[in-house]
Amino acid sequence: MDPTGTQIHLRREGTGGEVTAHIAQVGAALRGLSVGGVDIVTRYDAGSPTPFGSGIVLAPWPNRIRDGKWNDNGTERQLDLTEVALNNAIHGLLRYTPYEIDASEDTVTLNATIFPQHGWPYTLRTSVTYTLTDDGVQVTHAVENVGEGDAPVALGTHPFFCIGGVETADLTLTLPATTVFEVDERLLPTAEVPVSGEWDLRGGARVGDLDLDTGFGKLERDADGRARSSITAPDGRRVTMWQDENWDYIQAFNTDKYPGHDVALAIEPMTAPTDAFNSGQDLRRLAPGEQWTATWGVAYSA
Template identity: 50%
Template sequence: MLESVPTATGRTIPLEAHGARAEIGTVAAVLRSLTVAGVAVTEPVSADAPPPLGCGIVLVPWANRVRDARWTLDGVEQRLDITEPARANAIHGLLRNTEYTVLDRSEEAVTLGALIPPQHGWPFLLDTRVRYELRPDGLTVTHGVVNHGDRRAPWAVGAHPYLRVGDTPIEDLVLTAHAGTWFEADERKNPVGEHPVDGTGNDLRAGVRVGDLDLDTAFGDVVPREGVAARLTAPDGATVDLIQDDRWGHLQVFTPRNFPRPDGVGLAVAIEPMSAPPDALNSGRGLHWLSPGESTERTWGIRYTPAR
């Protein structure tokens, strides 16, 4: 049942079925934890503080950044609120601090919804939802949206899970990502070019040890193999997969060394599904333009496979 006392991550919704367990917070529809057969496959988020470094939150109606918090719609400049003051950008959409409403709930699944009303730099009315559903090997996440406004509206979506494989040290995991391009960024983390990964340190297709990576990098041309966009592999062969279909097309890999845990800060790895690249409101790439009354969905997931 829903906790009666709200916390920094909203009210906690526990899910448990098929040997898997998750906790969802209603603020930012945050994925607070996920375990499969008792094995932690995401970094846990405390209920008592905002998710560190965006851990587990939903990113909508855009993922990543909007340069200078400005974009142009039908020849008219739109000015969003600056939500990344250090870099003067708008970051990770408009629902990062919003309380979602529980629309549907069972032991194994929950659907949360939140309205994105017209506001600074955003003259649209979108109704969004996200559904978390446990599976025996992990979790399926479905994002949906309906345009309730009277004009076409752009939409993109992402999520910010930090993945792990149980207690295996993060630096010893091998990351494989099936991406063909990477986005060069300036000092404010805004894209300035897209390049093939071939022959570069950003080619993760054959697998690279996470301890050897220092990334806050967007990738494009993501073509999943049998649904797997990216994989973490432990030395014993256990894996955690990021599942995407071809409609996503992009992901972000972030390997901060300052991720906070109860025993101190350390290395973590975020592997973030994105339906559009950074600064998509300006480039137009990957945006889904919704006509009035139109709806659409995107689905991704996390899958754990134990060592054989």
């Protein structure tokens, strides 16, 4: 059995040819997306565990919580440490969870419940719906507090992007962020400052010239309210990741250790920054019975 569980394959005809997606049951991970035969999400081998959290859903928090500790309205909570080397709790409570699946030809909804556990006393019903579009995919997350007490919630996801066989190092990365988070040696934020110099990626920079495990915020938005990040190939082909108004943060990450690739790039949409359970920055509290939805997506243009 594949360590990422049941594999879901979606397809539809788009304006630029066939659109296909590959989603894994474990972590509700987006592990493949192609438009007109061009891969735009970085794949990994069948039968392999998810490398670097590739494509997984991050809930009820993205990124890191310092020492796994957080103050819950006066009560100190201790989460399990899941990034032992840096003594942090990282990427939420669903990354190894097998979701329930409701799939059709071009859309799938994956459902999972977050139950009370170490350092987390709440119950959340979550879902993520992948719907193919003419040029990519739309992804909608839904969260409902089905327990007691006001539950803190932030969301993220961890997709890696590419453009066919183009070397990722040669792609140009453009981000709409106006702030960047300075961090300590444990990659925890110490300050949020205006972007400048190498961190101002609004004009684009070559991926191979960047060293990223970096949080960005206060995203510039287009007239439709969406913030758009992109990677562009030397021949002009482009992959755009868009985020609705719920997602005002991005974690950008590149690595030379992704299996089968010299360089891989993740552009991670987040609704709150690293360590938001402690800072409270853009952290939502859902009352019992309250629901929240947030949407992002990916589009390819040749």
